[in-house]
Amino acid sequence: MVDRRQTVAVTFDGVDAEGVVGESVLECARRNGVTIPSLCFLEGLSVWGGCRICVVEVAEDHRLRPACATQVVPDMEIKIETPRLRAYRKSILELLFAEGNHVCAVCVSNGKCELQDMAVHCGMDHVRYDYRSPLREIDASHPKYVFDPNRCILCTRCVRVCDEIEGAHVWDVSYRGEQALLVTEMNKPWGESLSCTWCGKCVAVCPTGSLAYQGRAIGEMEHDPVMIKRLAVARSRNEWLYPEESK
Amino acid sequence: MAAPIDLHEVTEREREERFRTRWRVKACASTACQSAGAGQTIKAIEDAVEAEDMMLEVQVIPTGCMGLCSAGPLVRVLRRGGDKAMYQKVTPETGIKILKSHVLDEETLPEHEIDTEIPFFSSQERVVLANGGVINPDRIESYVAHGGYLALEKALKTMKPKHVLEEIRTSGLRGRGGAGYPTASKWSLLAAAPGETKYIVANGDEGDPGAYMDRTIMEDDPHRLLEGIALAAYATGANQAYIYVRAEYPRAIERLDRAIRVARRNRLLGRKILDTKFDLSVEVRIGAGAFVCGEETALLASIEGRRGIPRLRPPYPTEKGLWGEPTMINNVETLANIAPIINNGGEWFASLGTPKSTGTKVFALAGDITHTGLIEVPMGTKLRDIVEDIGGGVPDGKGFKAAQTGGPSGGCIPAKFLDTPVDYDSLRELGSIMGSGGLIIMNEEVRMPDVAKYFMEFSMDESCGKCTPCRAGTVQMHNLLQRITDGDGTKQDIRDLEHLCSVVRDASLCGLGQAAPNPVMSTLQYFRSEYSALLREEVAHG
Amino acid sequence: MTRARIATAWLGGCSGCHMSLLDMDEWLFELAQVADIVYSPIADVKIFPEDVDATLVEGAIANEDNLELALEIRAKSRLVISFGDCAVTGNVTAMRNPLGDPQQILQSVYVDAPDRDGQIPVEPGIVPPLLPQVLPVHKAIRVDAFLPGCPPPADRIQAALEALLEGALPPNRGEAIRFG
Numbered sequence: 001m002v003d004r005r006q007t008v009a010v011t012f013d014g015v016d017a018e019g020v021v022g023e024s025v026l027e028c029a030r031r032n033g034v035t036i037p038s039l040c041f042l043e044g045l046s047v048w049g050g051c052r053i054c055v056v057e058v059a060e061d062h063r064l065r066p067a068c069a070t071q072v073v074p075d076m077e078i079k080i081e082t083p084r085l086r087a088y089r090k091s092i093l094e095l096l097f098a099e100g101n102h103v104c105a106v107c108v109s110n111g112k113c114e115l116q117d118m119a120v121h122c123g124m125d126h127v128r129y130d131y132r133s134p135l136r137e138i139d140a141s142h143p144k145y146v147f148d149p150n151r152c153i154l155c156t157r158c159v160r161v162c163d164e165i166e167g168a169h170v171w172d173v174s175y176r177g178e179q180a181l182l183v184t185e186m187n188k189p190w191g192e193s194l195s196c197t198w199c200g201k202c203v204a205v206c207p208t209g210s211l212a213y214q215g216r217a218i219g220e221m222e223h224d225p226v227m228i229k230r231l232a233v234a235r236s237r238n239e240w241l242y243p244e245e246s247k
Numbered sequence: 248m249a250a251p252i253d254l255h256e257v258t259e260r261e262r263e264e265r266f267r268t269r270w271r272v273k274a275c276a277s278t279a280c281q282s283a284g285a286g287q288t289i290k291a292i293e294d295a296v297e298a299e300d301m302m303l304e305v306q307v308i309p310t311g312c313m314g315l316c317s318a319g320p321l322v323r324v325l326r327r328g329g330d331k332a333m334y335q336k337v338t339p340e341t342g343i344k345i346l347k348s349h350v351l352d353e354e355t356l357p358e359h360e361i362d363t364e365i366p367f368f369s370s371q372e373r374v375v376l377a378n379g380g381v382i383n384p385d386r387i388e389s390y391v392a393h394g395g396y397l398a399l400e401k402a403l404k405t406m407k408p409k410h411v412l413e414e415i416r417t418s419g420l421r422g423r424g425g426a427g428y429p430t431a432s433k434w435s436l437l438a439a440a441p442g443e444t445k446y447i448v449a450n451g452d453e454g455d456p457g458a459y460m461d462r463t464i465m466e467d468d469p470h471r472l473l474e475g476i477a478l479a480a481y482a483t484g485a486n487q488a489y490i491y492v493r494a495e496y497p498r499a500i501e502r503l504d505r506a507i508r509v510a511r512r513n514r515l516l517g518r519k520i521l522d523t524k525f526d527l528s529v530e531v532r533i534g535a536g537a538f539v540c541g542e543e544t545a546l547l548a549s550i551e552g553r554r555g556i557p558r559l560r561p562p563y564p565t566e567k568g569l570w571g572e573p574t575m576i577n578n579v580e581t582l583a584n585i586a587p588i589i590n591n592g593g594e595w596f597a598s599l600g601t602p603k604s605t606g607t608k609v610f611a612l613a614g615d616i617t618h619t620g621l622i623e624v625p626m627g628t629k630l631r632d633i634v635e636d637i638g639g640g641v642p643d644g645k646g647f648k649a650a651q652t653g654g655p656s657g658g659c660i661p662a663k664f665l666d667t668p669v670d671y672d673s674l675r676e677l678g679s680i681m682g683s684g685g686l687i688i689m690n691e692e693v694r695m696p697d698v699a700k701y702f703m704e705f706s707m708d709e710s711c712g713k714c715t716p717c718r719a720g721t722v723q724m725h726n727l728l729q730r731i732t733d734g735d736g737t738k739q740d741i742r743d744l745e746h747l748c749s750v751v752r753d754a755s756l757c758g759l760g761q762a763a764p765n766p767v768m769s770t771l772q773y774f775r776s777e778y779s780a781l782l783r784e785e786v787a788h789g
Numbered sequence: 790m791t792r793a794r795i796a797t798a799w800l801g802g803c804s805g806c807h808m809s810l811l812d813m814d815e816w817l818f819e820l821a822q823v824a825d826i827v828y829s830p831i832a833d834v835k836i837f838p839e840d841v842d843a844t845l846v847e848g849a850i851a852n853e854d855n856l857e858l859a860l861e862i863r864a865k866s867r868l869v870i871s872f873g874d875c876a877v878t879g880n881v882t883a884m885r886n887p888l889g890d891p892q893q894i895l896q897s898v899y900v901d902a903p904d905r906d907g908q909i910p911v912e913p914g915i916v917p918p919l920l921p922q923v924l925p926v927h928k929a930i931r932v933d934a935f936l937p938g939c940p941p942p943a944d945r946i947q948a949a950l951e952a953l954l955e956g957a958l959p960p961n962r963g964e965a966i967r968f969g
Contacts, residue, residue, distance in 0.1 A: 087746070
């Protein structure tokens with residue numbers, strides 16, 4: 001397919017790449033095979049910009065920008081692997097690990113978890129900060145799914161997919177700051193939700209073991225976030241991508 | 248449709264009313280004096296006037312804030328065409344005494360009097376607060392008699408919108424909410440925005456601890472705010488405005504609601520304002536107590552009825568704001584400056600203050616200082632003049648240690664910088680910010696790490712939870728500060744704290760998170776030895 | 790050539806990391822040729838010796854005994870390596886932390902839960918009191934390197950030991966640091 005949109009020249013860590021006007025730095029990087037670590041971003045959903053893992057530097061500007069929400073402009077010099085950004089990504093990950101109860105060893109997503117992979121990618125071998133060890137109740141009231149807020153990183157992919165793709169808006173964020181918590185409907189048990197369609201998209205997009213199928217044991221839960229990209233493409237272009245095309 | 252108000256006729260009537268009695272007793276009825284008992288005092292004086300059958304001789308007028316809140320309730324006694332006196336800490340009994348002695352016997356009561364020649368009063372320059380202690384906030388006539396709505400009439404009848412905007416540009420006015428963005432630039436963005444529907448929002452979500460500049464404006468001079476909004480709307484082509492007030496300000500909400508109704512009845516708001524083609528509807532929207540709703544995108548979400556959390560910018564509100572339409576958010580104090588600028592001209596305003604920070608700034612002076620209260624000084628006034636002259640210095644013979652500006656987003660300024668002029672750029676150079684106008688003075692006994700911890704706890708509690716650095720980073724910074732102030736900290740804790748300051752400052756999504764480390768960074772910069780002194784002795788292997 | 794003095798210790802953990810250590814199988818013989826295991830739960834040594842080159846610490850700091858031994862290990866070891874997820878993060882051992890006061894946990898486990906004869910084990914000098922919160926090792930003592938994993942696979946342990954024997958710190962990039 002010939003792309004008639006206007007292209008611009010950009011660089012990622014000094015390497016030339018081609019950007020398309022209107023696309024984000026993150027999209028541009030992915031198209032060019034450049035890795036910018038990210039967590040809350042998911043192709044097919046609106047941009048949230050909350051995890052801050054994908055922040056990049058642009059040229060000599062000291063101000064950091066989220067790659068997911070910054071559009072490419074001509075001659076943009078994007079920096080990803082600077083010492084400062086590496087240190088920041090690691091700190092942000094440590095903050096995420098410290099605020100919940102992420103016990104990989106007993107998690108349904110062990111070995112298939114985006115947060116765990118991110119720790120490996122960012123070289124996080126321990127957490128400097130004190131673990132907060134919050135007491136958060138698991139909601140296993142739904143017949144098909146389980147929500148474990150201890151493993152939630154508040155990326156809100158589930159909130160967005162339920163609202164934007166499924167149109168049900170079962171999920172939302174309640175409370176604020178450290179107490180921020182995902183809730184179903186008006187903070188009712190998920191199993192009592194009348195608006196949940198049991199479609200499972202929230203489970204599919206969850207980057208951690210926070211949302212899972214019932215009855216899965218350690219390491220048995222595999223999510224399918226790419227499904228959302230296929231759905232989004234199907235809706236916008238009226239065509240189905242093969243799973244291997246949508247990676 | 249009723250005829251619009253005749254400003255000149257009202258002014259004339261008010262003047263007659265003013266000279267009707269030989270004496271006028273003006274009693275501060277603003278929130279600070281109310282909490283000191285002004286309500287009972289005013290009632291006692293009114294009852295005494297009636298009991299003594301002095302109604303033709305004396306009128307009792309409740310007014311807005313007179314400034315020296317620490318000495319409230321404040322009462323002023325004015326003789327027709329003659330002398331005036333101000334009394335402090337006026338209890339109901341003192342009030343009656345003042346009435347009998349000062350008014351009946353024409354003998355002042357020196358033991359209760361305040362010298363209004365002291366620098367607290369004489370060194371101030373009141374533009375925004377000009378009507379404080381003068382007008383009765385509940386009566387539009389009182390505002391009109393002091394020049395109210397003349398600027399709106401002048402603008403609507405003799406100026407084009409672009410001329411109003413030009414006047415603001417000439418004035419050099421910068422946003423009083425904290426960041427100091429040039430007001431005229433913001434206005435031109437909205438004026439240039441395409442489309443018919445544009446919104447203006449007055450940000451009255453004042454949340455800094457100890458700050459009450461905006462509350463005072465909204466409570467004590469609501470029509471001045473409305474006039475400012477109307478002028479902004481006229482200059483930018485907006486026809487709908489919202490005043491976003493925090494729920495903790497019930498009096499402000501009540502007064503504004505009433506002021507809007509009265510202004511509409513007098514054809515100063517609503518359709519065909521003052522019989523021109525200009526329409527403007529103004530509504531009050533009430534916040535739900537979240538500090539972050541002072542951040543403009545969170546504020547917009549809250550007005551729309553959604554969760555009050557910030558979103559990414561761009562798009563900026565002037566491109567996509569309320570319900571996707573161009574929207575401009577101005578701070579309440581900024582808008583309160585507009586009418587005086589239109590009345591007196593942008594050049595007059597620019598002559599006040601410094602070339603880059605023009606005009607005046609209202610501060611809520613609090614903490615270890617003799618005179619606490621609300622003050623207004625020209626931009627560029629030295630911090631020393633504010634602390635030592637206007638504020639009367641640190642009481643009880645103690646030394647000055649630091650001034651905190653900008654609340655939880657600001658920093659602490661040590662004694663060696665007392666001669667710094669208070670303006671946007673000088674404060675920023677010192678690692679603090681102007682902020683909305685909170686100014687807390689600390690004496691030599693205050694431990695600065697405790698101050699940093701206090702503000703960090705505030706930011707932690709007020710983080711909306713959207714972005715990781717602010718949500719989890721403030722918690723960890725507070726945890727480290729707790730450990731350090733408990734005497735359990737290590738050198739590594741200070742290093743971790745400094746690193747987190749950078750992460751949270753640079754990587755947070757909105758201004759709340761980006762500024763949250765400021766109190767820590769500035770105290771580490773200027774009072775590092777206090778942190779080191781608190782560290783526990785580290786064992787060799789530890 | 791002087792032989793390296795290596796120790797391994799078992800604090801609040803399940804001993805799975807030590808099982809994984811034994812999974813190094815025949816490489817253990819190679820290790821034995823260049824190093825002495827001077828202290829270990831799998832070597833019958835009662836006192837932690839002086840002058841240890843490197844100690845691998847399995848398990849979190851859960852009780853007073855753990856804390857005491859950790860401090861002793863730090864004082865007598867040139868390098869301390871957090872060995873496995875419990876040592877690095879607290880892991881399963883720390884899952885009691887959200888529940889708060891350990892006395893209440895003991896009460897529900899030993900008194901409320903059993904059908905009959907429930908009692909909290911109290912044996913001063915033998916049963917060590919629990920700490921209020923379970924800590925990762927680096928929250929109690931300085932730690933030089935981290936070897937996560939539950940347990941760390943044998944080849945990762947081997948790579949770590951090989952590095953240590955060559956005077957380097959264990960690899961801390963890529964899969965070498967995967968949790969879980």
